[in-house]
Amino acid sequence: MFPLTAHAGVYKWVDAQGRTHFGDRPPSEVKSKQVQIDAAPAQPDATARARQENIESFLDQKQQERSEQQALRAEAEQRAAKQAEQCQKLRARLKYMESLSGFYNVNDQGERVFVDDAENARIRERFRAKVQQTCSR
Structure with missing residues (x-):
């Protein structure tokens, strides 16, 4: 009632x-x-309407910024995971290279031509430097 x-x-x-x-x-x-009184629907004044639009615009902008930051973080995490995987492979390859007694090249006749000790050391050192440069970032 x-x-x-x-x-x-x-x-x-x-x-x-x-x-x-x-x-x-x-x-x-x-x-x-x-x-009989017919009340007109309430309409906010221009200042209130502008304030509400400003608030909505601000909230939309903040949401967009959060989305962009989240996308950037996800991209950075993806790059870091890819780099970690690449480093793991490079370190495994370096370990394998260090276990080898020597390196060789294949000549035009398809024969192996072993390189001297100095070249072996340079190859290993260049690869260590590549691993260090790639994996220290």
Whole structure:
């Protein structure tokens, strides 16, 4: 059950001095009539509307920045994982190279031509430097 005031209407009457009055209860001493009031939908003023648009714009911008940062972090994590995998392979290859007694080249006849000890040392050192440069980042 709603209270009586929830169903109360708006009443209009004119007093003895000719002034028009409105109220939620009809007066007992004068004749009144109930009037229908159609309230216009509430519209925020221009300042409130602009403030709301600014807030929404700010929130959209912050959400976009968060999304971009998240994408950058994911990309950086992907690069780091790829580099870690590459370093693991390079270190395994370096370990294998250090276990070899020597290196060789294949000549035009398809024969192996072993390199001298100095060249073996240079090959190993260049590969160590490559591993160090790649994996120290």
